[in-house]
Amino acid sequence: MLTVKDLRVSVDEQPILNGLNLEVGEGEVHAIMGPNGSGKSSFAHVLAGREGYTVTGGEVRFDDQDLLDLSVEERARKGLFLALQYPVELPGVSNLVFLRESLNAIRAARGEPALDAATFMKVVRDKAGQVNMSPELLKRSVNAGFSGGEKKRNEILQLALLEPRLAILDETDSGLDIDALRVVADGVNVLRSPQRAFILVTHYQRLLDYVEPDYVHVLSGGRIVRSGDKSLALELERRGYGWIAGEAAA
Amino acid sequence: MNAMLEPVERYRRLIDAVAPSLPGDDAGWLTSQRARATEHFVRQGFPTRKDEAWRYTSLERVLEQVWAPNAEPGLQPATADIAAFHLAKDAVARLVFINGRCLPGLSSLSGLPAGVQLGSLHSALEQQPERLAPWLGQAAQAGVSSFTALNTALIDDGAWVHIAVGTKLAGPVELLYLTTGPGTVAAHPRNLVVLEDGAEATVVEHYASLDDTACFTNSLTEVLLGAGAQLEHARLQDESAAARHISNVFVQQGHSSHYRAVGVSVGGLWSRSEYHNRMQQTQASCEIDGLYIAGDAQLTDVHLDIGHAVPACTSRERFKGILLGRGRAVFDGRIRVEVDAQKTDAQLANDNLMLSRDAEVDTKPQLEIFADDVKCSHGTTVGQLEPEQLFYLRSRGIGADDARRMLCLGFATEVLQACSVDGFRARVETRLQQRLAAGAVMGNSGE
Ligand SMILES: Nc1ncnc2c1ncn2[C@@H]1O[C@H](COP(=O)(O)OP(=O)(O)OP(=O)(O)O)[C@@H](O)[C@H]1O
Ligand SMILES: [Mg+2]
Numbered sequence: 226m227l228t229v230k231d232l233r234v235s236v237d238e239q240p241i242l243n244g245l246n247l248e249v250g251e252g253e254v255h256a257i258m259g260p261n262g263s264g265k266s267s268f269a270h271v272l273a274g275r276e277g278y279t280v281t282g283g284e285v286r287f288d289d290q291d292l293l294d295l296s297v298e299e300r301a302r303k304g305l306f307l308a309l310q311y312p313v314e315l316p317g318v319s320n321l322v323f324l325r326e327s328l329n330a331i332r333a334a335r336g337e338p339a340l341d342a343a344t345f346m347k348v349v350r351d352k353a354g355q356v357n358m359s360p361e362l363l364k365r366s367v368n369a370g371f372s373g374g375e376k377k378r379n380e381i382l383q384l385a386l387l388e389p390r391l392a393i394l395d396e397t398d399s400g401l402d403i404d405a406l407r408v409v410a411d412g413v414n415v416l417r418s419p420q421r422a423f424i425l426v427t428h429y430q431r432l433l434d435y436v437e438p439d440y441v442h443v444l445s446g447g448r449i450v451r452s453g454d455k456s457l458a459l460e461l462e463r464r465g466y467g468w469i470a471g472e473a474a475a
Numbered sequence: 476m477n478a479m480l481e482p483v484e485r486y487r488r489l490i491d492a493v494a495p496s497l498p499g500d501d502a503g504w505l506t507s508q509r510a511r512a513t514e515h516f517v518r519q520g521f522p523t524r525k526d527e528a529w530r531y532t533s534l535e536r537v538l539e540q541v542w543a544p545n546a547e548p549g550l551q552p553a554t555a556d557i558a559a560f561h562l563a564k565d566a567v568a569r570l571v572f573i574n575g576r577c578l579p580g581l582s583s584l585s586g587l588p589a590g591v592q593l594g595s596l597h598s599a600l601e602q603q604p605e606r607l608a609p610w611l612g613q614a615a616q617a618g619v620s621s622f623t624a625l626n627t628a629l630i631d632d633g634a635w636v637h638i639a640v641g642t643k644l645a646g647p648v649e650l651l652y653l654t655t656g657p658g659t660v661a662a663h664p665r666n667l668v669v670l671e672d673g674a675e676a677t678v679v680e681h682y683a684s685l686d687d688t689a690c691f692t693n694s695l696t697e698v699l700l701g702a703g704a705q706l707e708h709a710r711l712q713d714e715s716a717a718a719r720h721i722s723n724v725f726v727q728q729g730h731s732s733h734y735r736a737v738g739v740s741v742g743g744l745w746s747r748s749e750y751h752n753r754m755q756q757t758q759a760s761c762e763i764d765g766l767y768i769a770g771d772a773q774l775t776d777v778h779l780d781i782g783h784a785v786p787a788c789t790s791r792e793r794f795k796g797i798l799l800g801r802g803r804a805v806f807d808g809r810i811r812v813e814v815d816a817q818k819t820d821a822q823l824a825n826d827n828l829m830l831s832r833d834a835e836v837d838t839k840p841q842l843e844i845f846a847d848d849v850k851c852s853h854g855t856t857v858g859q860l861e862p863e864q865l866f867y868l869r870s871r872g873i874g875a876d877d878a879r880r881m882l883c884l885g886f887a888t889e890v891l892q893a894c895s896v897d898g899f900r901a902r903v904e905t906r907l908q909q910r911l912a913a914g915a916v917m918g919n920s921g922e
Contacts, residue, residue, distance in 0.1 A: 273870050276862065301872035313867040317885030326881065327871035334872065366885070383871060 226251050226288060226422050227272075227391055233282035234271050234447075241267045243447035244283070249391070252419040256433055256458060257426045259444035260466050265426045266310050268444065269395045273307040274300050287391070302334030304390030308380035308397045310426075315367035320379070323367045324349055324386060331387050352385045355415070356408050373400045381412040388416065393424040398432040410435030430462040443469055482538035483520045487513070490628045493544065497631050499600035505630070508612050512619070512627035521621050531805045531837055532776055537719050537745065542661030542691040544629060546574050549657045552685060557581050557651070560683055562711070562898040565646035568593050570634050572652045573685075575662030577632050590639030590674075593648060596665055597632035607635065610669050614697040614725035614753070622721050626663050626695040633665035633694075638674035640701070647677040647709075647896055654714065656688030666696040670704035672729070677707040679896055682722075684715035684742070694722040700732035702756065707735045709899050713906060714742040716772070721747045728788075730756035737894040738765040740775050741906045747776035754788040764893040765794040766903065768910055769802030769834070779808040779823070783816040783846075790820075795890050796827040797883060798834035799910065806838040808853070814845045823853040828860065828886050830879075830911075880911050 227249040234242040241264050249255055259265055271278050272285065274297035285292040292300060315323065328348075329339040340348065353363060358378045368376050377397050384392055397409050413423055413436045425432065433441075433455060441457040442449045443466065451457065451469050461469075490513050499505045521538060522529040557571055570593070571581035577595035584593060592599075599607060611630070615623055634650045654660050668678055682692060692714065700706055712720050720743045726734050740746045752761050767775040781790050796804045806825045827836045840853040860882050868878035887907055891900045 273866075275866050275870075296875075297866060297869035298872055298874055298878075301870055307870055309867070313861075313863050315864055315867070315882070315885055317888035318881055319888075322881070323868070323871070326873050326877065327868075330872035330874065330877075387871065 227292075228286045229283070230285075231283035232268075232271070232280070232285060234267060234278050234280050236267070236278055240281075241278070241447055242271070245444070245448055247442065247449060249422050249424065251422060253440065254413075254417065254423045254425065254436060254438045256438040256441045257424060257444050258428065258441065258458065258461055263445045264447040265444050266395050269307055269393045269424075269426060272300075272393060273297065273305065298330070302331060306384060306387055306389030306392045308377075308384060308392065308394040310395040310399070312368050312376040312380055314369045314371075316369045318367050320365055320367045321349065321363050324363070324383065327383065328386050349386065352382055355385060356381045356412060357404070358382055374402060374405045377401055378405060378408060381409055384412055384416065390420065391422050391424070392416070393426070395426045396428065398427050398429060406431060407435065430458050433458050445469065483517060485541065486625060487517050489544070493629065493631075497629070498597050499604035502600070502604035502608070504608050505600065505604055505611070509628050509630060512624045515619060516621055516624035516628055519621050519624065528778060528807060531803075532745070532747065532774065537691060540659050540689070540691075542659050544661045544663055545576050545631065546658060546660045548573050548655045548685075550655065552581070552653070552655070554581060556685070560651050560653070560681060561649065562681055562902055563647040563649050563679055563896045564898055566649040566679075567644055567646040569649045569651065570595065572632065572650070572662070572664060574654055574660050575632055575652075575664050588642065588644070590642035591644065592635065592637040594635055595632055596630075596635040596667060599635045600630075607667065610697070610699050611667055612697075614699055614727040615695060615723070620723070622693050623695060623723050626665055626693055626723070629663045630665045631663070633667070636666075636668045636676070636678065638670045638676050640671040641673040642671075643675040644677065647679050649679045650681065652680070652682045652692065652694065653685050654688060654690035654692065654718070655685035658688070660688055660690040662690065662692045662694070664692070664694045666694070668696065668698045668706065670700050670706055670732075672701035673703045674701065675705045677709070677896065679899060680708075680710040682712045682714055682720060684718055687715040687717050689717040689719075690714070691719045692721070694720075696722070696724045698724065698726040698734065700726070700728045700734060700759075702730040703732060704729065705733045705735075707895060708737075709894050709896055710736070710738045710748075711899065711903065712740045712742055712746055712748065713902070714746075716742065716744060718743040719745045721749075723749045724751065726750070726752045726761065728752065728754045728756065728759040728761065731758040732756075733759070734761040735893065736761070736763040737890065737899075738763065739903050740765075740767040740777075741903070741910070743775070744772060745774045745776075747778070749778040749780065751780045751782075752790065753782045753784065754790070755784060757785050757787045760789040762791045762893065763793075764890045766796070766887055766890045767794070767804055768797045768907060769799070769804050770910060770913075771800035771802065774803045774805070776805040777807065779810075781810045781821065783810070783812045783819045783821060786816055787818040788816065788820075791822050793824045793890065794826075795886060796825070796836060797830065797886065797907070798827060798836060799830045801831070801833045803834065804836045806836070806855070807841075808839070809841040809843065810851065810853070812842070812844045812846050812849055812851065816846045817848045819846060819849040819851065821849070821851045825855040826886075827855075827857045828883065829857060830860070830883070880908065883907065883911055
């Protein structure tokens with residue numbers, strides 16, 4: 226589904242990704258771990274099409290297309306979703322309007338008709354219930370004044386509504402209480418299917434206790450320096466990243 | 476300066492010519508008020524760009540034409556034509572003015588509760604001028620500008636609203652001011668809104684055009700609030716692209732009174748709105764929110780003059796501007812806290828969203844504080860749409876143009892939500908959407 230080959234990216238001439246390779250197949254869950262500043266969020270942003278990053282080499286294919294050729298909204302319409310590490314506040318933009326416009330844009334791309342107001346309300350209430358989000362937050366401005374955990378829940382609500390084919394969750398589990406962590410995990414597990422794939426960027430083994438990954442990768446210095454199964458995450462939990470850096474250099 | 480003398484002389488002659496036909500000319504107080512205003516106007520002349528408050532505005536174009544006040548409309552609009560302009564569905568009364576003159580046939584005043592007097596100022600001045608004597612000209616006398624003096628010299632028609640002690644209106648009073656040709660048209664509406672102690676009301680002023688005749692509106696609204704009175708005052712300037720518009724609002728507030736205003740300026744070639752608030756008794760509060768939208772060829776100008784003269788009053792002013800194309804805006808907000816006005820709480824904000832590189836804004840907040848125990852702040856911003864916000868919306872599948880539209884509406888919503896009249900908010904949102912959709916005003920995503 227997603228093939229990343231020798232991806233090289235820089236910001237303001239500063240190299241940030243230095244030959245990143247990754248292959249994600251349908252139905253798979255990949256965890257990406259790695260030290261602060263190693264390039265995890267940058268990688269996620271480049272996949273989503275955020276401007277400000279210059280791709281200096283390599284390629285990214287999503288299904289049979291050149292992902293890097295598509296606009297941000299085209300990527301989303303083709304089924305790519307990024308839950309942001311720091312969800313953006315949109316003062317004055319009602320969360321309901323935001324969710325409805327998003328859902329209808331994605332539905333239109335799938336050739337489905339827009340939902341009428343009543344059906345949409347039913348769907349959104351339902352999904353908000355699933356992620357334990359208070360209906361009050363639906364009426365407020367998008368993320369404005371939301372607590373950190375509420376913002377993350379809102380990201381999971383969008384994930385549940387938009388049902389993407391490839392979801393990238395950038396530290397959606399950071400800063401969450403135990404219950405909210407369960408919500409994130411359930412959000413992923415409910416959607417897990419043979420047609421769908423996930424990339425979970427995380428610092429903690431905890432999330433992976435609830436969402437069992439098929440692969441675990443370590444991103445360091447802008448490259449994937451080690452890949453393994455879920456036992457790699459356990460080992461990282463015990464030993465930190467130092468030993469990998471040592472081995473990679475060797 | 477000399478170039479300005481001629482229009483003053485022209486207006487002086489106009490005043491002399493219409494004076495005999497103005498209502499209430501047998502009331503000595505009114506005749507002398509008009510005479511004083513005329514004298515003041517002639518002495519002072521029109522402002523020039525040398526006057527600080529008019530630095531950015533050249534009046535030459537407005538003044539080179541002769542604008543006939545109260546011109547007969549070429550076509551009398553029908554009630555059905557007027558309906559499209561109604562904003563408040565639950566209005567308890569409507570007054571409709573065409574070219575400055577109240578048309579009773581288009582107005583509806585039935586079913587008002589006891590304690591409410593509402594109608595044409597012209598009729599009130601003809602029938603019982605002494606009834607208005609305690610109020611008319613009271614709020615608008617302090618430091619009168621040329622346009623205020625001119626309006627007073629020509630006091631003829633407008634809305635007269637009086638709400639008795641403790642009376643609360645169940646719905647808004649809607650005042651609609653339309654202009655229509657043929658020829659160049661001037662209107663100098665004069666409104667007087669008096670809320671006695673404890674009275675509560677919502678008043679909507681809506682200025683619009685029936686066609687794209689060049690018109691000049693010089694409106695003046697006086698608001699007098701008794702102790703504990705509460706007024707919500709929504710104003711929309713939505714005139715044609717050929718219109719020149721100046722409006723002055725003078726508010727005098729009694730003890731614990733509350734004045735809440737939302738002022739929106741969308742139309743017009745040149746539009747200037749001024750708010751002059753005087754909190755004269757303790758514990759009074761005012762909240763003024765405003766939105767201005769200016770595109771190609773438009774200049775919109777906002778002047779606030781908020782006076783705290785006594786202790787423990789609160790004021791909040793928040794204006795937002797959306798600038799498109801070659802639009803220009805001026806925001807000049809002044810809060811003056813006098814020596815005795817301890818415990819004043821005053822906040823002023825002005826935020827501008829520039830949707831084009833060719834747009835221009837001059838923003839100038841001024842706090843003049845002469846008391847020492849006060850809480851005052853001001854802040855202004857001039858910025859573009861945030862790239863992270865656009866990215867966030869687009870990353871959810873929303874197209875770039877729709878994303879910009881949503882963010883602009885969101886920006887405006889923060890002001891509009893201060894207004895309780897649904898139809899008012901909806902009309903402004905529609906206008907904003909139309910303006911955003913019209914042409915390549917938003918630039919492209921790469922900007
Ligand atoms: N827009 C930018 N401008 C300058 N430097 C940037 C920018 N974006 C990322 N970087 C730099 O790129 C490097 C990788 O940052 P990134 O946010 O991708 O790290 P991360 O792996 O997500 O870290 P964390 O675990 O702390 O979230 C960092 O050194 C960061 O400072
Ligand atoms: Mg990160």
